Amino acid sequence: MPIEPVASRPYMPDYGIAAADAGSGLLPWSWAEAQLEASRNDWLATRWPDGRPHVMPVWAVWDGEVMWFSGGLHSRKVQNLIADPRCAVTSTTTSPARRHAGNWTGDELS
Numbered sequence: 001m002p003i004e005p006v007a008s009r010p011y012m013p014d015y016g017i018a019a020a021d022a023g024s025g026l027l028p029w030s031w032a033e034a035q036l037e038a039s040r041n042d043w044l045a046t047r048w049p050d051g052r053p054h055v056m057p058v059w060a061v062w063d064g065e066v067m068w069f070s071g072g073l074h075s076r077k078v079q080n081l082i083a084d085p086r087c088a089v090t091s092t093t094t095s096p097a098r099r100h101a102g103n104w105t106g107d108e109l110s
Helices: 029-038 076-083
Strands: 042-045 053-062 067-069 087-091 104-106
Touching: 029 053, 042 067, 042 076, 053 076
Parallel strands: none
Antiparallel strands: 042 053, 042 087, 053 067, 087 104
16 A cells, blocks of 8 residues: 655745644645546656756656656666666646646656
């Protein structure tokens, strides 16, 4: 059974966002998972070996535990992930209900 992520807020001083341990309104994982399930066009952010950001649109599918996306073994995004599996994925949706789904960061590459 997958481990459910813990909801949190970003640390953004001077932006008027409540601290992670204050306030209310954090969305449950079920909401975020529904956004992942509905989205097919996402953006994958990785980093080049020299540290520069690399962002590419990807077709992706969330299977309930893992986000799958297309990419050839020798593509830049896959080579970046092999070198450093940390990444961020965000949706391209313009739907008001989904555009703030946020980012997912991963630390595993299968």
